[in-house]
Ligand SMILES: [Fe+2]
């Protein structure tokens with residue numbers, strides 16, 4: 408049975424979409440899922456304590472949820488610089504005062520700079536890192552904060568929200584990045600966010616409800632006047648002492664929706680949902696240079712196949728949104744795996760195979776997105792049950808799910824990978840033909856064969872919208888029109904593979920190696 412759009416767009420609160428997708432950002436930052444929501448609770452209570460008006464609180468609310476929107480864009484560079492697991496490095500830097508040369512910062516460096524390299528190589532890397540620490544940190548933060556602000560703008564969030572995200576890594580004493588702003592030159596919202604996120608990290612990492620509150624207070628006091636605005640630390644102490652704050656943090660996943668200021672909740676429209684999906688497609692694709700434009704490529708291919716098969720418009724929209732978000736779970740995978748030039752070992756494969764599960768966990772949190780979550784989670788399944796993450800078979804895969812599988816394989820094979828160059832289209836189709844109909848659906852594959860130029864054109868348009876290339880906000884809101892371009896169908900039979908090419912293959916090795924990461 409095919410998935411139906413089971414949501415009424417106008418009943419969806421934008422905050423619920425953004426809050427759910429923030430779980431993907433938490434994964435890339437090495438934080439337990441819900442970190443951004445919990446930070447939002449702390450930051451909003453701090454903002455209220457500081458007397459922010461309703462409008463400022465509105466800007467702060469979305470800035471807190473989207474503070475890590477740029478986090479995927481520096482992950483690959485971080486892996487290059489450190490030579491280690493970027494997610495673990497990002498996780499541990501949050502509890503390290505990297506601005507000081509002390510036991511903690513040295514331990515951090517020893518744990519995360521080329522930990523598996525020979526001793527001499529590690530020493531060289533350590534010395535190099537120490538001498539370039541400021542430049543490297545500046546580069547990584549610049550990438551992250553500029554991209555984060557740009558994504559917020561593309562989602563239709565306010566300029567104040569984008570600026571707050573841009574200033575997240577500035578420090579009160581001027582030693583932060585990207586500008587080295589000092590004191591009150593740092594946007595007030597950024598100062599609130601900086602303190603709130605550190606408090607959340609220490610609260611969670613040092614025991615949570617039992618004793619994490621004490622740790623959060625200690626780090627706030629210790630870094631007052633150094634990292635944090637001293638007045639804000641006093642306000643934080645005041646709310647933290649009341650005890651209610653930590654009970655609220657424990658209920659963040661339900662409470663966060665009620666914290667959006669204003670009398671009216673910001674309800675979604677087709678245009679806002681489209682802009683959010685496109686912006687997150689860009690977040691997902693920015694994780695690795697090898698997935699550049701992958702999500703929009705899959706969406707373009709899926710849409711072309713769906714049109715060729717004559718699917719109704721609501722299913723085409725559902726499929727496109729699932730395609731744009733299908734790999735959000737990949738934000739959980741380290742670049743030491745995604746960008747690895749050689750073959751993955753069994754442990755690494757185990758991690759890769761989990762990413763559709765994370766996509767499911769994240770997307771099902773959005774009210775009415777259960778069909779999109781189900782579809783997205785099935786993008787590595789195969790008709791013969793050899794896929795992952797659940798090993799579904801033909802009897803469990805709907806037409807829309809089969810389309811997404813074919814679109815994902817097609818785009819992955821056509822792209823450059825760490826272990827091979829991009830394959831020419833003829834070779835991509837020949838490889839896919841060999842897996843048809845054992846692993847992938849014949850009807851969907853033939854539809855793609857006939858429509859791949861159309862798929863590429865659609866993907867190019869979507870990618871330009873996702874990346875904001877040559878687009879203004881008005882153009883983003885016209886995204887809907889992209890659905891209707893290139894409607895003409897190519898005769899399907901002209902490109903049918905020969906009987907020999909369609910012959911079943913016993914193993915899926917080539918397909919699996921070529922497109923599963
Ligand atoms: Fe995937």
Ligand SMILES: [Fe+2]
Pocket residue numbers: 701705733734786815
């Ligand atoms: Fe994918």
